[in-house]
Amino acid sequence: MLLACGIAEQNVNVTPACPCLRGWLDGWWVFIYEKGYQSTDTAISSVFTKMKGVGYTNIKGSERVWDVADYVFPPQGDSSFVVMTNYIITEGQKMGKCPELDGKHNCSSNADCEGGSFKRTGHGQMTGVCLNTTKTCEVLAWCPIEDDVMIPDPPMLMSAENYTLFIKNSVTFPTFGVSRSNLVENIDNSYINKCLYDPTHAPLCPIFRLGDIVKLSGFKFETIARVGGAIGIVVDWTCNLDVDIKHCKPKYTFHGLYGNAAETDQARASVGYNFRYAKHYMEDKEQKRTLLKVFGIRFDIIVQSLARKFDIIPTLTAIGSGVGIFGVATVVCDLVLLYLLPKREFYKNMKFKYTDSHVQDPDSEACSTETEVCKK
Amino acid sequence: MLLACGIAEQNVNVTPACPCLRGWLDGWWVFIYEKGYQSTDTAISSVFTKMKGVGYTNIKGSERVWDVADYVFPPQGDSSFVVMTNYIITEGQKMGKCPELDGKHNCSSNADCEGGSFKRTGHGQMTGVCLNTTKTCEVLAWCPIEDDVMIPDPPMLMSAENYTLFIKNSVTFPTFGVSRSNLVENIDNSYINKCLYDPTHAPLCPIFRLGDIVKLSGFKFETIARVGGAIGIVVDWTCNLDVDIKHCKPKYTFHGLYGNAAETDQARASVGYNFRYAKHYMEDKEQKRTLLKVFGIRFDIIVQSLARKFDIIPTLTAIGSGVGIFGVATVVCDLVLLYLLPKREFYKNMKFKYTDSHVQDPDSEACSTETEVCKK
């Protein structure tokens, strides 16, 4: 770049700063900042999760505990799973005929209940009968029908705040043949047994308290536990493999995925996260089920990976590009000087001032280069 | 570019269109079309799905309805799930010894049934006995063995065509600190309660009728419902964050994922989508299960995201590249003129043979190019 500027300076004693600076920036930008001397790879990754903790409910004197096999969906330790924090339970449902909920399929006579038809948000197939007692249509459905109008408040399983999540994540960079686990050096069994993730004091501990995760994502646990929500846990593997592999460590960040935390509930079209789950059983030779409307926090563990390593090919290419832009700057400097600046005629003369020296005539050559000949 | 072309014109009154045009195209291409003045980001995304609708079957007078807890696998509102549209049910299976299906493990004597061995496609472990009644080997298995030769036609749950799918999708662009939900402005509760997705009239309604999805993906519902299939729903978030955020809206497209719709079934090696699912129960102190061979439509919701926003760094880089290529074009023009074109000698003379011709003096012109004048 100094050279390119030098040319301009040499010619006209004026340096057009802009294009020179650009060329210089571009060249080094590609090389240093964009790390043009390294090749990159993204990882094949696998995430395994495991919850720990026990919940407790006492409903009208009936105590029970909820362990991991009860509150995690699906059970197999997937990278995306739901932790139940609240629920509406409807026990002993069996196939039969019963009145629809008030507010759905309201009717005043049988004519309002077309037999054999459905409503999109209904619970079953209408039998064609309007029941006088409830003023709703009778339906063939899993009876009794779930009444989900009231969402328990406070949430049934507020204790979920103290559950812990263990994340096991391995990444493999196939191009470089490098494998890493989030259980990096010094994260051994004895450390895991007592550590708890903390952004400043224990940023590598793979055990997370649910309450902490929710807080770090900007949400309030009470709200999210009642109606459900979704939180993304990003595990960021940005690694420079030119330095010691032990510097290749995961970074954890937490993002609320549905709406921003400050948003008021009323403004939102669809709040929370819930789904229905049935446990089937046989009783007295009859098929029955327990229906759970589960409100919970969905956790999505998202692995972002980018490894870089010195490689001769991109290095050469980056040098080439840098040199290219650097060379171009010369041309640009000249162009600006010759055709754009107000004093361009002056610069033009300075630059070209060719004589007839190119004509292959020894005499004329002599004339122009040997002044004494001319003076003669 | 005009300048670069201008140089060529100035020199030789000929503009080599190609390299000039290329330089011009390249420069603007990077800047305008490839949006070189913006930085980009892809989103962290979360998808939550919810089915609504009730199915009804009447098998030999035994009526029942199928609700969302019965026909969606898995239940927790994942971005990839299966909606059951057809099934083969085998009730009351228990561990025991029974004959294999006809066509598997056929035998004429006990010698054909090696005790303790398995066949890859068999249902259990051979006991070593050839049963005379069926002419098949006896196996230790869940008995009675499921007979899945006949697939019900029409499908048991054709009503699935009228089920609706609600998609809740949020995207977060961490670089720009922007979060969006597919429930954009004006998609409020009252709209959601009555709308139904339509590519032209309601392209932002997040409620989709299954029959519509299948049709838009190019498949026929009857076929796909009978044997199962897979459909991808792509939610495309391509956003320019330099304009008002409310223009950042999702676009939905639908793709049949297994084979093309026109393909005949016979040509395909493996048709449909099915899996087996068991519901376990205890009866008379015995472990039993109901086995369902589920044929269904698998929906994969795929989020594609790309946000762009003005950024000074890529802008400078893009300008630099543009200027670079623009400058290069000059050199290229010259090279083509000087070394490639048939009349290159003429151009060469024109370009270099500058004498004092720049001085607008007719005499000096004569002097420098006509050597005899000097000699005079």
Add this chain to the structure above:
Amino acid sequence: MLLACGIAEQNVNVTPACPCLRGWLDGWWVFIYEKGYQSTDTAISSVFTKMKGVGYTNIKGSERVWDVADYVFPPQGDSSFVVMTNYIITEGQKMGKCPELDGKHNCSSNADCEGGSFKRTGHGQMTGVCLNTTKTCEVLAWCPIEDDVMIPDPPMLMSAENYTLFIKNSVTFPTFGVSRSNLVENIDNSYINKCLYDPTHAPLCPIFRLGDIVKLSGFKFETIARVGGAIGIVVDWTCNLDVDIKHCKPKYTFHGLYGNAAETDQARASVGYNFRYAKHYMEDKEQKRTLLKVFGIRFDIIVQSLARKFDIIPTLTAIGSGVGIFGVATVVCDLVLLYLLPKREFYKNMKFKYTDSHVQDPDSEACSTETEVCKK
């Protein structure tokens, strides 16, 4: 490039090899090696998996078989699933009060067991009673409490080695409107019924023996079956759509995802893959469950896709870039010659053939620009 070098040679009979070679490499690199004349697309992909095979256990004379509905989690043929290879079963659990396991909540008196509190790794809520018989606290939990200290060895379901996995994978490149399935040409029903994947002899057969997968990923089946593990199956679709579509075929590779195979177990903080799964049932009007601690192999099927096809836009751009760098090389050659090399003064004279106009001699200056001097 030859031209660019030619210029240098023409001027000074010296070719600075480095920048010329760089320009040449860069230009062709982009065009040929990086395939600058093609546009690219990644696929929308869908994976469907299906296991086949039957396991057999004989525990104290109680024989049973395990079929696909018993050992695959989740059942619906997902791209990520777990095959159970070992388990610890706890039958007939019901809600109640029972002593904690030895090693957790050890106590000597009731004071050690704070009623109503939990421990992170405990199984239930402490009642406040220290049981003399076990010297552990009494907890409200699913009783009896699972004892998972001893992991069965050899694994209960070593027969999993002979299970087969069928992968159905379709990819759609939306930009090019091309769909492919891993059941490519010649992979028809009759072939699938008898083939088994082999890296050299049957690289396109979509049926994989679990034992083969584990071996190809570098692990030992016995180890991974006992404590569980995770294996990634990468399906690579790198396709050049300019040639016949039938050359667009998948390539399968296998990667152990947790730790490297040679690593000793002791060195690892967290070994294996396990989760808990409950089957609920009613017995004598009481809710009970069978708890399974499942050890298994988690398979993640990862699709990597990249299709390329000739496109006029990138071709023009690539040619432009190539020409650009090629042009730049000229400038670079000149710069090196003129300002860097030791003999630069010589080259400078050769190139510009400066007349004495640069010599600060008023006479010579006068001579060349003032024609009357010559005429004199």
